[in-house]
Amino acid sequence: MAEGKTIRLKIRRQDGPDKPSRWEEFSLPYRPKMNVISCLMEVQKYPVTSDGKVTSPVVWECNCLEEVCGACTMNINGQARQACSALIDQLQQPVVLEPLTKFPLIRDLMVDRQIMFDNLKKVRAWIPIDGTYDLGPGPRMAEVKRQWAYELSKCMTCGCCMEACPQINARSKFIGPAAISQVRLFNAHPTGEMNKHERLAALLDEGGIADCGNAQNCVQACPKQIPLTTSLADLNRETNKFAVSRWLRK
Amino acid sequence: MSSVQSPYHFLIRRIHSLLGLLPIGVFLTFHLFLNLSAQGGAALYDKVIGTMRNFPGIFVIELIVIFIPIAVHAVYGTWVVYTGQSNLLKYRYARNWFYIIQRVSGLYTVVFVITHVWALRVGEASFAALQHLVTNPWGLVFYALGIIFAVFHFANGLWAFAITWGLTVGPHSQKIWSYVCTLLFIVITVVGLSDLSAFLR
Numbered sequence: 001m002a003e004g005k006t007i008r009l010k011i012r013r014q015d016g017p018d019k020p021s022r023w024e025e026f027s028l029p030y031r032p033k034m035n036v037i038s039c040l041m042e043v044q045k046y047p048v049t050s051d052g053k054v055t056s057p058v059v060w061e062c063n064c065l066e067e068v069c070g071a072c073t074m075n076i077n078g079q080a081r082q083a084c085s086a087l088i089d090q091l092q093q094p095v096v097l098e099p100l101t102k103f104p105l106i107r108d109l110m111v112d113r114q115i116m117f118d119n120l121k122k123v124r125a126w127i128p129i130d131g132t133y134d135l136g137p138g139p140r141m142a143e144v145k146r147q148w149a150y151e152l153s154k155c156m157t158c159g160c161c162m163e164a165c166p167q168i169n170a171r172s173k174f175i176g177p178a179a180i181s182q183v184r185l186f187n188a189h190p191t192g193e194m195n196k197h198e199r200l201a202a203l204l205d206e207g208g209i210a211d212c213g214n215a216q217n218c219v220q221a222c223p224k225q226i227p228l229t230t231s232l233a234d235l236n237r238e239t240n241k242f243a244v245s246r247w248l249r250k
Numbered sequence: 251m252s253s254v255q256s257p258y259h260f261l262i263r264r265i266h267s268l269l270g271l272l273p274i275g276v277f278l279t280f281h282l283f284l285n286l287s288a289q290g291g292a293a294l295y296d297k298v299i300g301t302m303r304n305f306p307g308i309f310v311i312e313l314i315v316i317f318i319p320i321a322v323h324a325v326y327g328t329w330v331v332y333t334g335q336s337n338l339l340k341y342r343y344a345r346n347w348f349y350i351i352q353r354v355s356g357l358y359t360v361v362f363v364i365t366h367v368w369a370l371r372v373g374e375a376s377f378a379a380l381q382h383l384v385t386n387p388w389g390l391v392f393y394a395l396g397i398i399f400a401v402f403h404f405a406n407g408l409w410a411f412a413i414t415w416g417l418t419v420g421p422h423s424q425k426i427w428s429y430v431c432t433l434l435f436i437v438i439t440v441v442g443l444s445d446l447s448a449f450l451r
Contacts, residue, residue, distance in 0.1 A: 078340045166349060169335035203260075210263035213334055214410045215349035217341045219421075229413075230420050237416020243260060 005030035008050070008094035009039055011058055013108050024058075025050040025094065036076060036083035036095065037062050040109075060109040067223060070158025074099055074109045080163035080221055083109075102162050102169070116157045119179035123202045127192040139190035152185040152231065154224040161228055164221035166213060173207030177218040180209055181231035187238070200235075200242040209235055266326045267407075267414045269319045275404045277316055282397070282441050288448035292377035295448075299375055324360045331357060352406050355399035362396035381449045390446070397442035405435035 007028045014021040027050045028042045037060075044057040062072035065084045072083040075098040077091060088095065103111035120126075129135060141149075161177040162168050168176055183199040186192035203209040209232065218228040287298045302308065331353045338350055370379060383389040409431040412418040418427045 164337065164341050166334050166336050166346070169333075171335070172333040174333075204257045206259040208260060210260045211333070213330075213349055214345070214413055215343075216345040217337070217343060220341070220343055227421070229424075233413045233416060233419040233424070236414055237419065239260065240264070240416055243257060243264075 007034065007039060007088055009043065010094040010096045011043075011109070012096075012098040013055075013058065014099070014105055015056075016107055017105055024055060030088075032089065034088040036074075036086040036088070036091075036097065037065065037072060039088065039095070040083070040097075058109065059107040068156055070156035073158040073160060073163075075101070075163070080160040081223055082158065085223070100159055100163050102165075103159060111159075113157070113159050116159060116162065116176070116178060119175040120157070120182060122175060122205075123179050123183050124195065124198050125179065125182035125186055127186060127189060128195060129191065141190050145188055148227075149185055149188040151224075152181055152188075152226060155181060155185075155226055156224065158223065160221040160223055161218035164217035166215050166217070167211055172211060174211035175207050177212075177228040177232060180212075180235055181226060181228050184231040184235055196238075197242065197246075200239050201246075203235060203239050204243055209239055212236075262326060264414070266323060266330070267411055269323045270404070270407045271411055273315045274319050274323055275408065278400060278404055279438055282401075282438060282445060285445040286441060286448075288377065288380075288445055292381075295377045303375070320363060324356075324363070327356050328360065348406055348409075352403060352410075355403040355406075358395065358399045359403055362392070362400065365392070366396065377449070384446060384449050390450075393446055394443065397446065398439055401435055401438045401442055405431045405438070408434065 007030050009026040009028065011024050011026065012021055013024050026039075026043050026048075028039055031038075040058055040060050047055050047057040049055055060072065060074065060083065062084060063069040064071070067082045067085040070082065073080060074083055075096075076083065076086045077096050078098075080100060083097075086095075097109060099105050099109045100111045100113075103113050103115065105111050129138075155178055157178055159178075165174070165176060167174045180203065183203060187196040187199060212232050214229075216229050219226075219230075222228055284298065284302075285295075288295045305311070334349075334353060336346075336350045336353075338346055369383060373379070384393055409424075409428050412427050413424065418424045
């Protein structure tokens, strides 16, 4: 690799939720096999912009560094993805880094994705097995079902699908594809299935499955290749059956 | 956890989807096929219109089968457009294009249908009346776009209908169904535009 080659970063900075945003550019000496996180670490060590202005270190979040936690999700060259698996050698320069736009901003590239956790609570994306006595082993799961359900369990609540979804914005209450797909996962589980009516009922609410606009960006944006649109269509069928059946039995 | 359950939200969205096909989509198809009679000349066309207009109870049928469903679909659809926010510049996928065209075509069709009903249903409907409208180049463009957008909205809506009702679950069936919807779009658009061409002679 050529000596003196540089990596150019263009970062959207913002000091706080109510502060104005600004662009800052950084030039780093090139090293092979860098990712966006290692570039941000370089900026942290030497927070000086390309024009020599001393600035504050850029704030970002990261954790696992192997694309399984979702903490470092940000807009990289306009697309939501994880900074840890965004390799500089595969990116067009300058590498433009922006925070996710569908979540409240905390600072720089750090956002508050609490809403995703709240949505998981809304749809009861867990299996209630806690009690005062040992319930014993649950029913067995068919292997074929386990195979596709495992794909859904790869969701790391990173927010790429939320960022890509045109139905998620300030005017809409849509809970997004991630939480809805988790309903399919927990309803597929033999023990989880016992409470599937609770999860389906939650999907009938405002912001539920009916708010999907079928733009299908989610399935393209998902870094884990989760079949989100299949989950959505499958749950359309399930919620239709559930809503009719519940009304007829009223 | 959600404290109040409001299943009416789900219900209205499903009604909105259903109305798009039954009766609106079926009516649109029938309407465009019937108007092929314009190809038979002014006399035949006016005779067909006369038969339709003097059909017993036509006002009640129009109100229940056409006017109310379209009004509900249009008003709620406008709300749906408002709750969306296109990001086509960042995510340039075909389906994302269809998402925005579906909304643009829907809004255009609302304006078109109001004008169309005002001019030819409230006003006088005849071969000559429509001919007068489309001999104006702007009127012709307005009508041609009205047909293309309305049919697109129906065909693409039918694609989404199959997902909303849980019929095409996987990506493969959705793709095959999109070919069927494309074919439907082409056929009905050709019929609609040949209706229009009859008034240009």
